[in-house]
Amino acid sequence: MKKLLSGKLHILSLGCAKNQIDSEVMAGLAWASGMTMAERPQDADVLLVNTCGFIRPAKEESIEAILTLAQIKKQQGHAMKLVVAGCLAQRYGKELLAEIPETDLLVGTGEVGRIAGHLRNLQTAGPKRAAVVSRPDFLMTSRHERMLPSGAAVAYLKISDGCSNRCAYCVIPSIRGRARSRRPDDILREAETLVARGIREIILIGQDTTAYGRDLKNRPALSGLLSDLSGISGLRRLRLLYAHPAHLRTDVLETIAARENICRYIDLPIQHIDDAILHAMNRRVSSKTIWEIIRQARGLMPDLALRTSLIVGFPGETPKRFERLLDFVGETRFDHLGVFTYSREEGTPAANLPSRISEKEKERRQDAIMSEQADISHAVNRTLIGSVQEVLIEGLSDRSDFAWVGRCRRQAPDIDGITYLKNGPAAIGDFVRCRITGADHYDLFGEILFDNCEKKSL
Numbered sequence: 001m002k003k004l005l006s007g008k009l010h011i012l013s014l015g016c017a018k019n020q021i022d023s024e025v026m027a028g029l030a031w032a033s034g035m036t037m038a039e040r041p042q043d044a045d046v047l048l049v050n051t052c053g054f055i056r057p058a059k060e061e062s063i064e065a066i067l068t069l070a071q072i073k074k075q076q077g078h079a080m081k082l083v084v085a086g087c088l089a090q091r092y093g094k095e096l097l098a099e100i101p102e103t104d105l106l107v108g109t110g111e112v113g114r115i116a117g118h119l120r121n122l123q124t125a126g127p128k129r130a131a132v133v134s135r136p137d138f139l140m141t142s143r144h145e146r147m148l149p150s151g152a153a154v155a156y157l158k159i160s161d162g163c164s165n166r167c168a169y170c171v172i173p174s175i176r177g178r179a180r181s182r183r184p185d186d187i188l189r190e191a192e193t194l195v196a197r198g199i200r201e202i203i204l205i206g207q208d209t210t211a212y213g214r215d216l217k218n219r220p221a222l223s224g225l226l227s228d229l230s231g232i233s234g235l236r237r238l239r240l241l242y243a244h245p246a247h248l249r250t251d252v253l254e255t256i257a258a259r260e261n262i263c264r265y266i267d268l269p270i271q272h273i274d275d276a277i278l279h280a281m282n283r284r285v286s287s288k289t290i291w292e293i294i295r296q297a298r299g300l301m302p303d304l305a306l307r308t309s310l311i312v313g314f315p316g317e318t319p320k321r322f323e324r325l326l327d328f329v330g331e332t333r334f335d336h337l338g339v340f341t342y343s344r345e346e347g348t349p350a351a352n353l354p355s356r357i358s359e360k361e362k363e364r365r366q367d368a369i370m371s372e373q374a375d376i377s378h379a380v381n382r383t384l385i386g387s388v389q390e391v392l393i394e395g396l397s398d399r400s401d402f403a404w405v406g407r408c409r410r411q412a413p414d415i416d417g418i419t420y421l422k423n424g425p426a427a428i429g430d431f432v433r434c435r436i437t438g439a440d441h442y443d444l445f446g447e448i449l450f451d452n453c454e455k456k457s458l
């Protein structure tokens with residue numbers, strides 16, 4: 001590629017793993033066009049913040065991050081440029097540009113693939129500020145060479161982007177566009193490249209991964225994609241996240257159960273269990289189906305780690321409906337669970353619903369679920385004491401009584417707990433067998449087994 005750019009770029013990526021991939025794609029495109037990366041914002045010529053705009057706390061975090069970088073830009077006193085990209089930029093566009101005068105360029109989610117051209121215009125166009133917000137239809141391919149963190153053993157892989165579900169509370173379809181699946185051969189190509197670059201665990205993501213393929217001509221099945229990916233030589237772990245219960249089919253569960261290198265881990269964001277609330281949320285799934293999926297998944301995989309996410313305080317969630325959710329959490333005993341308070345987002349159908357719940361009550365309900373789940377997670381973790389788990393070592397422990405931190409197959413990065421390991425001749429990126437010797441509410445503790453240590457350096 002022709003080198004169009006010069007200088008150093010610092011990228012701050014906020015929000016979810018899908019945003020992180022966009023940041024890696026933008027970094028790769030900038031690098032291929034001649035820029036180098038700056039780890040510290042103070043050392044950069046261009047600061048780029050890839051924002052999240054999903055719910056109120058995420059928006060606040062994004063604004064704070066932009067203001068922090070704006071402050072650095074002011075202090076540096078040279079021609080540093082500030083670029084705001086991502087979901088918040090897509091959602092608020094010119095309004096955001098006007099609110100934060102230090103912003104030189106604002107680009108929406110549809111512009112990820114054109115970032116090098118935008119940065120070039122920024123470097124040549126002088127002091128003119130601009131907002132470029134187009135239709136959010138960008139879909140990465142294997143030709144986009146992502147810039148991965150150095151030494152990474154784990155990478156996310158986006159199998160689709162956007163969402164066509166239109167859940168009543170969610171702004172994602174307007175920020176990220178309609179559901180668009182990547183072609184299976186293109187996904188396979190990227191997965192093979194990732195493995196060739198040293199990645200041992202691939203985590204498949206999308207806004208709704210179980211809707212994969214429905215928009216493509218031959219409607220390729222997610223189960224076929226999983227099988228093909230699991231056959232890649234050298235891929236030690238494959239994990240699927242964001243499995244919407246309305247689209248999770250038996251063949252996907254069977255494939256996960258059958259393939260040795262696919263983690264027996266299901267992330268099933270159900271959001272609620274009361275049928276009236278599920279209907280008002282436009283989740284297109286009933287409590288009966290959710291129960292059935294969980295029963296079937298656990299029947300196929302007795303050692304399954306099941307994760308869910310919930311929303312409390314949705315309009316119309318009466319005390320009785322909330323109690324139903326709380327009872328369901330107690331009965332189902334998820335291995336991992338996250339709970340959000342409902343955030344009223346302008347432009348969504350739910351924003352106009354009556355019977356709103358106060359913030360205080362939402363937080364009370366969130367606390368009630370989290371406290372119920374803390375006991376469950378602790379009890380589930382304790383059942384693992386004495387078991388042998390395969391752990392991917394990811395770093396040094398910050399606790400003096402343990403040497404390493406890593407994740408077993410039951411733990412996804414960032415959202416679940418971690419495993420602390422004592423002793424052992426190991427290195428970051430190794431898979432080791434370990435015996436679990438302790439557990440708390442979220443984390444596991446263990447020791448590396450010397451007798452049968454699978455030590456595979458990357």
Ligand code: SF4
Nearest residue numbers: 163166167170172207
């Ligand atoms: S499935 Fe629903 S909650 Fe998830 S991104 Fe799509 S519209 Fe939003």
